[in-house]
Amino acid sequence: MEYNFLSITEQILQIGVLTFIFVRSLLLIKRGYNTVIPVFFCFGMLGFLISDIYWIVHTVMFPGKRIPFAVNLMGENAVFLLCATVLMIVVGKERMKPGIETLITGIFAAVITGLWIAWSGEWLKDIICGIVYGYFLTAVVRAVKAEEVMSKKARHWAAVFSLLFVAMMVVQLLIPRPSSIYLEKAYYFVAFAGLIFCIVRTVLAFKDKKNSNYLIAVSFLSFAWATNTMYVSASPVYEFASIVCSITMPFMLFAVERKAEES
Amino acid sequence: MIYAENILLCILIPLLVSLLFITGKAKRFALSFSVGMIVCLLAAYISGYTELLSDIDEFEAAVYVSPIIEELMKMLPVLFCLVVLRTEGSDLLLVAAGIGSGFATFENCCYLLTRGSGVFSYVMIRGLAVGIMHIVCMMVFALSLIAAKRFHALSFPGVFGCLALSMTYHGLYNLLVSLPGLSSSIGYALPIVTVVYLYYEYRKYSNRN
Numbered sequence: 514m515e516y517n518f519l520s521i522t523e524q525i526l527q528i529g530v531l532t533f534i535f536v537r538s539l540l541l542i543k544r545g546y547n548t549v550i551p552v553f554f555c556f557g558m559l560g561f562l563i564s565d566i567y568w569i570v571h572t573v574m575f576p577g578k579r580i581p582f583a584v585n586l587m588g589e590n591a592v593f594l595l596c597a598t599v600l601m602i603v604v605g606k607e608r609m610k611p612g613i614e615t616l617i618t619g620i621f622a623a624v625i626t627g628l629w630i631a632w633s634g635e636w637l638k639d640i641i642c643g644i645v646y647g648y649f650l651t652a653v654v655r656a657v658k659a660e661e662v663m664s665k666k667a668r669h670w671a672a673v674f675s676l677l678f679v680a681m682m683v684v685q686l687l688i689p690r691p692s693s694i695y696l697e698k699a700y701y702f703v704a705f706a707g708l709i710f711c712i713v714r715t716v717l718a719f720k721d722k723k724n725s726n727y728l729i730a731v732s733f734l735s736f737a738w739a740t741n742t743m744y745v746s747a748s749p750v751y752e753f754a755s756i757v758c759s760i761t762m763p764f765m766l767f768a769v770e771r772k773a774e775e776s
Numbered sequence: 777m778i779y780a781e782n783i784l785l786c787i788l789i790p791l792l793v794s795l796l797f798i799t800g801k802a803k804r805f806a807l808s809f810s811v812g813m814i815v816c817l818l819a820a821y822i823s824g825y826t827e828l829l830s831d832i833d834e835f836e837a838a839v840y841v842s843p844i845i846e847e848l849m850k851m852l853p854v855l856f857c858l859v860v861l862r863t864e865g866s867d868l869l870l871v872a873a874g875i876g877s878g879f880a881t882f883e884n885c886c887y888l889l890t891r892g893s894g895v896f897s898y899v900m901i902r903g904l905a906v907g908i909m910h911i912v913c914m915m916v917f918a919l920s921l922i923a924a925k926r927f928h929a930l931s932f933p934g935v936f937g938c939l940a941l942s943m944t945y946h947g948l949y950n951l952l953v954s955l956p957g958l959s960s961s962i963g964y965a966l967p968i969v970t971v972v973y974l975y976y977e978y979r980k981y982s983n984r985n
Contacts, residue, residue, distance in 0.1 A: 549927035553934065556920060560941040567948045574955055581832045581840050584947030587940045594937030602929050648933060 521572065523752040523759075524565050530759040531562040534766045541773055548776060550599055554769045557595030558762075564588025586642055593649035596733060596765075600656045603729050603772060609655040617672045618654045622647030624679040625745065631686060646744075653730075653737045660730040662714070678703050682745060701750055704742040708757060711735040715764050725775045728768035735761040778889050784817050784882065804867065805874045811853050812878020819849040819879075820886075839954045843946035850875055850914060851939050858921055858930075869918050876914030880907040901964055909949050909967035913942040915974060 538555035567585040571578075601609060626643025630636045657663060663671060678700060685696040715735045718728055739758035746754050791810050795803055822845050827837040857863040857871050884902050893899055920938040924930040952963025 549923055549929045552920070552923050553929075553937070556938060556941055560937070560944055563941070563944045563948055567944065567951060570948070570951055570959065574951070574959060581830070581836055584840055584843055584944060584951070587844065587947065588944035591937045591940035591944060594933040594940060598924075598929065598931055598934040598937060601931060601933075602927075 519749055519752045521569065523755045524569050526756060527759045528562065528565050528569070530762055531558055531565065534558045534762055535562055537766055538769065541770055548773065550602055550776075551769060551773050553595045553599050553602075554765070557592045557599070558766075560588040560591030560595065562588075564592075586638060590642060590645045593645050596736070597649045597652035599769070600652045600729065600733060603726055604656045604659045608659040609652070611651070611655065612658070614654045614658055614668065614672070615651045617676065618651045619647060621675050621679055622650050624683065625741070628679075628682055628686065628745065646740075650737055650741075653733050656730040657734055660727045662718075662727060662731045662734065674703070674707065678707070701746065704738075704745065704754075705757075707738050708735075708742050708754075711738045712757075712761060715761070719764070719767065725768060725772035728771055729765070732761070732764035732768045736765055778886060780817055780820065780886055783885055783889065784813055787882070787885065788813060801867075801870060805870055808853075808871045808874025809878035809881070812850070812875035812880075813882035815849045815853060815875065816846075816879040816882040819846045822849070835954070839950050840947070843950055844943050846879070846910075847913060847917075847939060847943045847946055850879055850910070851917060851935075851942075854914070854918060854921070855935065858925070864925060865922060868922055869915065872914040872918030873911060876911040877907070879914075880910040883910070905949075905953070905964040905967055908971050909946065912967050912970050912974060913946055916945075917942050919978075 535555060535558050538551055538558060541551045542555060564585040564587075567588065571580060571585070622643060626639055626647070629639040629643065633639060658668065681696055681700040681703065685693045685700060688696070711731075712735050715728075715731045718731045723731075736758070739754065739761045743751055743754040743758050788810055791806055795806055795810075798806060819842075823837055823842050826832075826841050826845065827834065830841075832841065853875055854868070854872050858868060863871055884907060887902060887906075888899065891898070917938050921930065921935065924934050949963055949966055952959045952966065
């Protein structure tokens with residue numbers, strides 16, 4: 514019950530942030546920046562907003578009832594697909610050619626999807642969401658490479674870090690419970706360390722007044738890692754990761770605003 | 777128990793005959809309207825089949841599964857017009873409006889025949905809420921496709937992202953109206969408020985251009 518209260522509080526906070534982002538991006542479109550980037554970004558955030566409202570309404574109307582095929586997850590899929598489209602438009606398809614990074618991200622997403630299935634047992638829902646999420650992650654990684662958000666060496670370290678992260682989760686699932694607690698704590702530490710790194714990079718990029726493409730790539734990377742941390746965490750860490758995820762969202766808005774104003 | 781196929785034939789035949797004597801945008805709208813009704817029947821078949829295959833009951837199918845199947849089915853003819861027939865701009869909006877209103881009309885006919893049309897308030901709710909909701913979803917979807925096409929950004933993830941947004945909106949409506957009380961009232965108001973806002977913005981945009 515305590516965690517339910519925590520979940521609702523966190524969702525209300527996220528709804529507040531998403532409403533702010535939705536209104537700001539709508540105003541951006543109305544100010545005449547009605548290019549496809551603010552439109553798709555606005556629609557993506559609207560999908561997330563409706564998804565959160567759906568979850569709260571469902572919790573209030575049918576407390577404790579399981580959702581067989583979560584319609585609210587379609588809203589989250591909308592965010593990932595539309596954000597991936599925004600990245601494709603900003604960076605350009607020709608500069609986002611798939612490479613070894615795409616393959617590693619694909620493996621990463623496949624393992625995460627496998628873990629979701631192992632945890633929930635809902636394979637259809639998890640496979641659909643896993644494909645969409647994997648697509649979004651590969652788009653982010655390709656944008657990070659194209660905009661040179663990280664050096665080649667840093668990208669290699671990030672790949673090692675990510676594979677280590679999923680390996681820890683797999684091992685944690687396989688070993689018996691008392692021993693797995695330490696590993697669970699270790700991968701939470703790794704996830705949040707990555708998240709802090711991404712947020713600091715994003716803040717520094719804004720402070721250094723980098724170009725809008727760079728800002729979009731780095732802010733979307735923060736959001737992607739925040740959602741990743743959220744999706745692999747159990748309550749109450751999930752709620753904490755979700756709050757951090759809400760903090761990363763306005764950075765995406767500011768980057769999109771910068772892009773719209775520049776263009 | 778109603779025979780939905782027979783009702784469809786009864787409504788569809790005069791419309792199809794009228795197509796022989798009308799041209800231009802009227803013909804396109806009548807054809808889209810007919811397609812919308814056919815799509816509604818197919819969506820009902822698929823929803824029923826899904827219900828049989830999985831372990832969900834009729835209520836769960838209506839609230840959780842129908843929005844996904846209905847929006848997916850409505851999207852297919854619009855996408856066909858855009859990709860194969862190269863329909864663009866206001867013509868695509870016309871097609872989307874036709875499919876949405878055809879879908880809503882046939883669904884309303886079936887509901888009224890099943891549950892009766894004696895209660896005026898229920899009839900108005902069906903018309904104003906459900907009917908409008910299908911049109912709103914289609915218009916938002918078509919507008920996003922037009923925007924994407926205009927800026928050369930039409931892509932598979934973009935299209936399915938917009939579709940997922942329509943599904944979530946539809947799902948929220950179905951969830952809100954699934955229980956009587958305040959939630960239902962909010963649910964019925966949702967498509968009306970959305971369509972008024974959408975119309976206002978659309979008129980402003982049309983006048984500006």
